[in-house]
Amino acid sequence: SAVAFGVYIIVFECLRPFYTKFFAPRFTGSDKGSYPYKGPFAWTWGIAFEDEATVLEKSGLDVCVYIRFTAMCSTVMFLFTIVGFLILVPVYATGGNGQDDLLKLGLSNVKQGSDRLWAPAVVMYVYTAIVVYLVQKNYTEIVELRKDAWKKVNSMFYTVLIKKIPDEFDNEGKIREFLAETYPDSIAHIKLVYNRDELEKKTVELQKNQLNLLVAKKKDDESDEPTTVKTGWCGLMGETEVAVPYYTKLLEEQSTEIETKIKPEKKEDFCNAAFVTFKTIKKATVCSGTRIVQEENWETSPATMPTDIIWSNLCSVKPDAIKSNIELTVNCALFGLIVFWAIPMSFGGALANLEQLGNDVSWLSGVKDLPAPVIGIIEGFGPTVWRIVLMLLLKPIIYALLKITGFTEYSAMDLKFVGTYYTFLIVNVYFITLVSSSIFGTIGEIVNDPVSIFQLLGEAIPAVAIEMIQYMILQGLGVSAQTIVRLVPLVLTIFFTKMATVDYQVKKAETPPPALYAENLCQPLLMWTICMAYAAVSPLILPFGWIFFFADYLIQKYQLFHVHLPPYETYGSFWPEIANTALHGMVLAQVALMAIVGLKFGAFQQILLVPLPFFTWFYAIHLDDKYGKELRGRDLPLKLAESLDKQTNQDDVMKFLDETDRLQMWAQPCVQVDTKDPLADPPEMPELRADDAKGIKGGLEKRSSVGVDDAKVTYGSLAAMEQGEKKEETAALGAKEGTG
Secondary structure, three states: OHHHHHHHHHHHHHHOOOOHHHHOOOOOOHHHOOOOOOOOOHHHHHHHOOOHHHHHHHHOHHHHHHHHHHHHHHHHHHHHHHHHHHHHHHHHHOOEOOOOHHHHHOHHHEOOOOHHHHHHHHHHHHHHHHHHHHHHHHHHHHHHHHHHHOOOOEHHHHEEEEEOOOOOOOOHHHHHHHHHOOOOOOEEEEEEEEOOHHHHHHHHHHHHHHHHHHHHHHHHHHOOOOOEEEOOHHHOOOOEEEHHHHHHHHHHHHHHHHHHHHOOOOHHHEEEEEEEEEOOHHHHHHHHOOOOOOOOOOEEEEOOOHHHEOHHHHOOOOOHHHHHHHHHHHHHHHHHHHHHHHHHHHHHHHHOOHHHHHHHOHHHHHHHHOOHHHHHHHHHHHHHHHHHHHHHHHHHHHHHHHHHOOOOEHHHHHHHHHHHHHHHHHHHHHHHHHHHHHHHHHHHHHHHOHHHHHHHHHHHHHHOHHHHHHHHHHHHHHHHHHHHHOHHHHHHHHHHHHHOOOHHHHHHHHOOOOOOHHHHHHHHHHHHHHHHHHOOOOOOHHHHHHHHHHHHHHHHHHHHHHHOOOOOOOOOOOHHHHHHHHHHHHHHHHHHHHHHHHHOOOHHHHHHHOHHHHHHHHHHHHHHHHHHHHHHOOOOOHHHHHHHHHHOOHHHHHHHHHHHHHOOOOOOHHHHOOOOOOOOOOOOOEEEEEEOOOEEEEEEEEOOOOOOOOOOOEOOOOOOOOOOHHHHHHHHHHHHOOOO
């Protein structure tokens, strides 16, 4: 793993000056060969010292939350390492329980009932204090960062998504008239949601044929003979036609069909949902947090980024009763999947004790005949490789099940994915490995001497830390380092760029995918939990935990800052789940230490540890009540909405909202396709440019997705939030309850 890490980093260092569009597409000038942090390995300290304000401006608060989490984990591992190696390692190393090699530095080397068991019990209090302090510190700072991020005005603040609209309100006029009773002269635009499945298929065909036309023209320019094409199945059979006139005529026919028959909105395609854009942020805030009627329909919520919307689910919103049944079915399927996946995962744990199983299990006796190096390789790398393969296969299955439940936003589905996939990782990587490696390794001795079960498990469970260290090294030095090189995408990009005929193909080949925010978050959460569980039991794991988190901090910060665009912006709503997971990992560590100390007959040490899990659990609830509920919601505070409205000129706001409506930002991407130029870039979300002193200045500005320094916009400071803000907001929303 160390060799692989070194190779990946050297490859990245050597190639990044030559493939600037691949390794730093968001850096200004990368299309002209420029790249950030010039100098040997200068990117390591360059990205480490990028200030948070720049990251927030360029990549958003969600990226800041991820970077803060990995930075916090790295800090915790560093502090834990100092405490553990100064106190616990000397205590364990002289425990005298007969353990050898690395096991000598863990709790398994302490004798039954020894006074040395006081050391991990006391150190656990120190560990708990460090974690609680850093989690609360980040909580309060992220809440303040969110207020800064909200100063960046965009059309989401003015827009409300209304679902479950009754069938009779199937046009803009009826919806406007209904809402005008509650919000008179407040609505700027209404965009109804229609089923566009047929249009999407036709626009895909249109874009494909447009690309074929460009390729054919390019080939004609380079050849004396006209390019021909077969008009049958997949271009492999049928009549032969000259390509350019054939595709030109086909494009004209398809464009006419789309404009006249498919693109016009039809009442029967209405999906009972609409995006309502208000003239002020305050009105949109009040509407998004208020039920318009007492019944189930007319469900309101703040609009999210257009790229965050799962249009297929928004076009088929289920009634609450049906949705509840679907969620129950999916949850049962996920639970069954956890149980099913535990079977092959436990097989991976058994590989770590292959030689022992060959001695204890008769039908595996042939294992003893394998060469010693082969057995060593299987026992050393087999469990880890097996787990990684199974976890990679699991991700698409979980996403498919979650999409069935009816999520209308990718961010909400990703948040659910984090919790679900993390549960899978904990059960199938940590618990199954713990049980299979400890019990399978001692089953023969337990059968022969059942009385020794406590002593055997008290030694075997801490010993599993060695296997966890191997897993962490492979993830941190191998898998994580590979993400900065992205070797397979690099090879594919070079291949398709060389094979490209027209500029559009080159551009598509060089465009990186959006950041896999949720998937990238799960692995650090698992590593955090593993490190917490073994921090006091086997402190040898702590420096490897620091290496993993520090490497992940550098690599992911570079990727999220210079390569991948964030797929959405939730303004920090992931942090409460991250913080709860961090504190629950601490609870797991405390309970695990209590169990192992109990196996070592440390009754008084167990009594000392009893208050810790209760304190940590209830403190997590306290932080969630105080900060978490606010961070999970997307509603702006009413005072903040009023302050933003006061800073803006209404004429400029209306121009901004009109431009957003003209660009069809609140419609499916297929609606935005220009039939005259199907391969043109989709429209970019306009933003308001603000000035510290004068509010709106200069009207509209479009944001570029890559190759542009996003730090162009400065925003005026907002008035300080008054102490009674929440009470006033609640009163204002309550006054609207049940209207309409």
